[in-house]
Amino acid sequence: MVILEGGIGNYVNSKGRRFSYFGGNNYLGLANHPAVKNAVIQAVRKYGINFSASRRTSGTATIHLELENELSLFKGKEDTVVFASGYQGNSILLEILKDKYSIVLADQLAHASISAAIPRDVNKMFFNHSDAGHLDYLITHNKISNPLIITDGVFALTGEIAPLDKIFPVVRKHKGLLVVDDAHATGVLGKTGKGTPEHFNLTDAENIYQTETMSKAIGGYGGFISGSRELTQLIREKSTTYQASTALPPPVVAAGIASLKIIHENPGLRIHLLEQADRLREEILLLGFGTTGNGTPVIPLIMSSPERAKKLSLFLEDNRIIVPHLNYPSNREMNILRIAVTASHSDVQIKKLLVNLKKWIKENGKD
Ligand SMILES: Cc1ncc(COP(=O)(O)O)c(C=O)c1O
Known part of the structure; x- marks a missing residue:
């Protein structure tokens, strides 16, 4: 295992040596961007390291509201809620939507955070990987009503894009809900980087929810869910995960705001x-x-x-x-x-990788 002795970028230092780096998920190269680092330093000077309170008590600061507003503009949605991690997003969403579905159908290769998010008292099934036909079969054959279907947008291990153009018609046919974990697609896929639904021109489709993270293409940390004000209010009012966690720390919030600005301008x-x-x-x-x-x-x-x-x-x-x-x-x-x-990888780096x-x-x- 690589033990990092400095920050990540095109190159990393480990064991006293320098390596060309193709690990991690720093897709837009923002994790170590000078403007992001500068914003973080300013935020630490102004706010310190931690608000040390939950958003519901005394932990909400103006920069949280600014970040949520920037994310809403980026996503073209009414509102956004940020929280501790992308991993938490699936639990938060499945928890607050619980009275709207009777069973969860997840892709067989869904990310660990998806399996972990399915409430213990809810029935679950797994459909064959990216197989809309099998999903349709499971729902029809088992006479399921009110299904919630959940999949990664881009699969973390295989880099495949979930075929939402085939999955969503099945979801609609059965009047279900679709949740897309877009950890690897936010800032990457779609005409304006909104993720997998945008890639398939489904940005405005009803009953599609996305769970997202700022820890990959957006050079920061923390999870978020954008949507209608009704949805975000539900999260703020009903999610114990959201309510009982310490608010995102200032340096992380500042990194998100600065990264979004770079993404918007470039x-x-x-x-x-x-x-x-x-x-x-x-x-x-x-x-x-x-x-x-x-x-x-x-x-x-x-x-x-x-x-x-x-x-x-x-x-x-x-x-x-x-x-x-x-x-x-x-x-x-x-x-x-x-x-x-x-x-940000250079041609020289990519050539060296291919030569090797x-x-x-x-x-x-x-x-
Ligand atoms: C598909 C998927 N969902 C969720 C997560 C968790 O996101 P975070 O690292 O922001 O908690 C990851 C990876 O880390 C992921 O690959």
């Missing part, structure tokens, strides 16, 4: 990111690696065994490149290495 960042990702994915396929996904900056290298995956990750590390081998959740050894490309992947194949064969 739409080219997202376009460049997706172009880089498309080029890299194409080259990786040409080299003969197995990969999945399309049109996202998450590019897995699928190896024939966990051992081969670990070996390739170490091979790259020996050549001063970090591409992590994934071994979570639950310490499960998987046969995937995940390349996360960012808008080619060298690996020459020395170790294809999988």
Whole structure:
């Protein structure tokens, strides 16, 4: 495991050495952006580290309201609620919508935060990965009414985009609700970076909810849900997770505000990111690696065994490149290495990665 000895950017320092970095989820390169860092420093000077109170008691500050307002403008929604983490978002939403659904149907490969969010006293089923036909079959065959369907927008491990163009018609047909965990799509997908629903022109569709995070493309931290004022009021009034957590700390709030400003002023960042990702994915396929996904900056290298995956990750590390081998959740050894490309990676870095992947194949064969 890489132990970082400095911040993350195109390069990281670890074990006293410098590595080209393709880990993490810093898609727009904002996590270490000078303007974001400066805003954080100013916020710490003004507000300190922590408001040390929940939003419901005395922990709401003007900068929370400013961040929520900026997020609402970015998302084109009436209102937004921010909270401690993206992971919490699914629990918060499934908790407050509880009297609107009778069962949860989740994608088989849904993120751990989705499985963990399904309330214990609620029935659940899993549909085959990205398979709208199977989802339709499960609902019809089991005579389900009021289903809540939940999926990642972009799958964290495979970089695939959930086919909402096929899933949403099934949701609508059965008068259900659709929740999209857009942790990896916010700021990345869609004409203006609003995420997977925008990618499929479903921004204004009724009964679609998104749970989102500022910890990936938006260079900060913390989860958020945007929507109607009725929805945000429900969260503020009913969610115990929201009410009983300490408010987002000032440096984190300031990072979110500063990042959103950069995203707003530089739409080219997202376009460049997706172009880089498309080029890299194409080259990786040409080299003969197995990969999945399309049109996202998450590019897995699928190896024939966990051992081969670990070996390739170490091979790259020996050549001063970090591409992590994934071994979570639950310490499960998987046969995937995940390349996360960012808008700020240079051509030189990408070329060096490809040269080394080619060298690996020459020395170790294809999988
Ligand atoms: C699909 C998905 N949802 C939620 C999360 C959790 O977001 P956060 O790290 O902001 O808690 C992650 C990853 O971290 C994720 O990949």
